[in-house]
Amino acid sequence: MHTPRTPARPRPRARRAAAAVLLCAAVATGAAACGPSPDGAKPKGPFAELTGSQVLDKAFAATRAAKSLTVAVDMTSEGERVKAHLSLDDAGRCTGTLSTGTAATTELIKADSKEVYLRFDDASLREQTEGESPEVREGVLKALRGHWVRTPVTDPDTKDVLELCDLASLLDGFEQGASGIVKGGEATVDGRKALTVTEPDDGGVTRTVYVAAEGTPYVLKIVTKGGDEPGTIAFPQYGKPVVAKVPAAGDIADIG
Numbered sequence: 001m002h003t004p005r006t007p008a009r010p011r012p013r014a015r016r017a018a019a020a021v022l023l024c025a026a027v028a029t030g031a032a033a034c035g036p037s038p039d040g041a042k043p044k045g046p047f048a049e050l051t052g053s054q055v056l057d058k059a060f061a062a063t064r065a066a067k068s069l070t071v072a073v074d075m076t077s078e079g080e081r082v083k084a085h086l087s088l089d090d091a092g093r094c095t096g097t098l099s100t101g102t103a104a105t106t107e108l109i110k111a112d113s114k115e116v117y118l119r120f121d122d123a124s125l126r127e128q129t130e131g132e133s134p135e136v137r138e139g140v141l142k143a144l145r146g147h148w149v150r151t152p153v154t155d156p157d158t159k160d161v162l163e164l165c166d167l168a169s170l171l172d173g174f175e176q177g178a179s180g181i182v183k184g185g186e187a188t189v190d191g192r193k194a195l196t197v198t199e200p201d202d203g204g205v206t207r208t209v210y211v212a213a214e215g216t217p218y219v220l221k222i223v224t225k226g227g228d229e230p231g232t233i234a235f236p237q238y239g240k241p242v243v244a245k246v247p248a249a250g251d252i253a254d255i256g
């Protein structure tokens with residue numbers, strides 16, 4: 001069974017020194033990150049002694065080391081709106097929802113490393129049986145409406161969905177020690193103080209990462225502007241236990 005597509009992960013490209021210089025000139029609050037202060041004064045603010053690249057490395061290292069977190073995705077992929085809200089942990093548990101287009105929604109439960117359970121709403125089932133006869137479509141709706149479909153995690157049809165449950169997959173497009181990273185101003189993300197760092201891209205795409213300025217320097221949000229896949233990946237919560245229980249046997253569809 002076809003599963004909804006996932007948004008492409010941000011993949012930074014090589015940066016030109018000229019792009020970094022131009023962005024430094026344009027972002028007044030990031031001027032301290034672009035060169036030494038003319039009067040010799042020490043820079044102020046969160047991560048004042050670190051370069052933009054060092055802040056980004058520190059943030060992604062902390063995020064990758066998180067025991068559990070919640071990720072919220074709202075992006076455009078191949079011209080289609082994709083939204084997801086998932087909780088995952090370092091033990092492989094994952095649960096939440098994935099929506100594509102304007103209505104199709106899939107619920108997901110991954111309680112271990114062997115199987116994943118998916119439950120599709122009517123809009124998703126109709127989308128996946130498009131082109132079939134009315135009898136087949138009605139049969140699928142009758143068999144699967146309100147029920148979970150059990151499938152092994154090795155099933156190729158679940159690969160794209162499960163990438164959203166893998167923190168390494170979500171973040172592996174960000175390289176350590178990337179050049180051209182510019183420190184920006186302070187901001188607030190869901191009531192938490194943050195520092196922005198911006199990563200210019202040769203293709204007209206910019207990515208701004210919001211790093212927690214207090215406590216553990218987790219990534220709080222990544223905003224991509226420009227290009228074919230703009231959108232946001234947010235990490236609204238860290239450290240909350242993931243409750244991913246296998247559905248009751250009576251709620252699992254028997255599809256042979």
